[in-house]
Amino acid sequence: MEGLSSLGIDPLSILIYIVNTGLLIVVLVYVLYKPILKFLDSRRDRIRESVEEAQILKEELTKKAEEARAAEAHFEAQLKKETENLRKFGEEKRAQMEAEMATLRTEMLRKANEEIEVRKNELIKEVEETLLQLMKKVVLDTVKNRVPEEVVMESIRDAWKQYK
Amino acid sequence: MLNSLLTALLYEVLGFASHHPDFLTLEAGQREELLADFKMPTALKHYLAHTNEKHFMQDLRLLLSMLTGTSQNSLSIKGNLFFKAVLEFLSTTFAGKLDELPNKFYLLPAVKRMEEVEKLIESDSLIARALKDLLANNSYQEIASFLEQFSKAVTDSDMVLVQMPRDIEPALKKEIREALSEKYPLSFPKFQVNRELIGGLRVFVNGKTKDLSWFARINKITSIKISS
Numbered sequence: 001m002e003g004l005s006s007l008g009i010d011p012l013s014i015l016i017y018i019v020n021t022g023l024l025i026v027v028l029v030y031v032l033y034k035p036i037l038k039f040l041d042s043r044r045d046r047i048r049e050s051v052e053e054a055q056i057l058k059e060e061l062t063k064k065a066e067e068a069r070a071a072e073a074h075f076e077a078q079l080k081k082e083t084e085n086l087r088k089f090g091e092e093k094r095a096q097m098e099a100e101m102a103t104l105r106t107e108m109l110r111k112a113n114e115e116i117e118v119r120k121n122e123l124i125k126e127v128e129e130t131l132l133q134l135m136k137k138v139v140l141d142t143v144k145n146r147v148p149e150e151v152v153m154e155s156i157r158d159a160w161k162q163y164k
Numbered sequence: 165m166l167n168s169l170l171t172a173l174l175y176e177v178l179g180f181a182s183h184h185p186d187f188l189t190l191e192a193g194q195r196e197e198l199l200a201d202f203k204m205p206t207a208l209k210h211y212l213a214h215t216n217e218k219h220f221m222q223d224l225r226l227l228l229s230m231l232t233g234t235s236q237n238s239l240s241i242k243g244n245l246f247f248k249a250v251l252e253f254l255s256t257t258f259a260g261k262l263d264e265l266p267n268k269f270y271l272l273p274a275v276k277r278m279e280e281v282e283k284l285i286e287s288d289s290l291i292a293r294a295l296k297d298l299l300a301n302n303s304y305q306e307i308a309s310f311l312e313q314f315s316k317a318v319t320d321s322d323m324v325l326v327q328m329p330r331d332i333e334p335a336l337k338k339e340i341r342e343a344l345s346e347k348y349p350l351s352f353p354k355f356q357v358n359r360e361l362i363g364g365l366r367v368f369v370n371g372k373t374k375d376l377s378w379f380a381r382i383n384k385i386t387s388i389k390i391s392s
Contacts, residue, residue, distance in 0.1 A: 136386040143362050143378060149330070155363030156328050159376035160340055163367060 165310045166250075167231060168297060172290040173250065174227055176204060177212070188217040203289050205257060211249035219245065247318045248350065254311055255345060255352045258295060261285060262307065263337035267357065270303050311352040324353040325368040329361040329377070 004011060180202055181187060187195060195213040202209065215223070223246035230241070241247045261284055269280055281296045298307065315321045324344050337355060344353040348369065358366070363378035 132386040136382060139382050139386070140362070140379075143382070144359075147363065152330055152363050153332065155378060156330070156332055156365050157336065159364035160336065162376055163365070163374060164343060 165298065165302065165306075166314065169291065169294040170227060170231060170250070172294040173208065174224070174231070175290055177208075177224075180204070180212075187212075188215075188220060203287065203291075205249075205253035205291070207249040207252035207256070208246075211245055215245060223247075241318055242320075244318065251315055251318045251350055255315065255350055256342075259311070259341055259345075259352060260338055261295070262299070262304070263341060263355070264334040265299070265304075267304075267331040274300065308352065308354040312354065315350060315352045319350045321351040322348040322370050323368070324348055324351050325356060326353055327356045327358040327361060327366040327368070327377075329357070329359055329363055329365075331357055 184198055187198065190198070192213050196209075199209045199213060204212075212220075223244060226240060226244060227246065264284060265280065269277060272280065278296070278300045281299045284299070285292050285296055302310075312323065316323075326340060326344070332355075340355075341353055344367075345351065361377035361379050362382075364376045364381070366377045366380070367374045
């Protein structure tokens, strides 16, 4: 002990130091270490929860993305189908319109032909009538003014014989 | 128009009756012998030869009532034998004389017309004078229309009209009239010039037409449809 004292080391002081250190450790454990641990635990929990939430969100996002893709695919299919229907409808309408136009064209052509035929007949009739009137005029003029008197008298005699 | 003729006929008949007061008591043959020298149209001679006293007196009364204008009903002469005899004379003998006159006759002055008529009817009896007056003082249309009406009043005779493009010679006119009178007894066929006919003739009988004119033939030819 005296050796320690010669060296300047006091055992009591060492004890005191040890007790102090022990006390410090106890204090630190209760005052610092535990709150820090508690803080760390809570932080770890929050991180884990965040990660889990992120995971859930990620899963939801994936699910939504899949749904969106499915919806897009459905929509595309629907669109394709509608487009196809529209194209078919358009084709049908076009065919129908073409048929109607063909019918109309045929009808118009028929009417035009009829009109032409009627007009042609009218023209022929007019020409005929004009021709006949002209013929009549020429014949009447000729027989009225150029037939000798004796021929006329003979015609009366012949007509009378025929009448008898 | 016929009054002077009917008066002349009455005068002649009464004159004859006064010379032969027992005429109507005789047989038809004896009457015809007596009538042979009597200047009277043949149709009336035939009437006198075959009528009886009763009918004769009735006819005289009717004739007198007509001449004096007391007859109220013009249809009373329908079917009367005396008027039929007059009509027969007018539609045959007189119509024949009428046909002998050319169309230009009706354009002549009155004096010339009378000269022509004197040539046409040589007799100078009362009946002849009445006929001459009738011809000299009336146009063909007037005489023809009157005779047609008279014919209609006496019998339901047919209305006959012959149209020609020119005036024809009397011989043909006579032939046509005789043939038509035979076909349509007691009718008075009228002749009419229609230059539009050009040739041939056209005959109307009671509105029905037999058209044998050149005009009709030309019309027929020119009405044929080329396209048909």
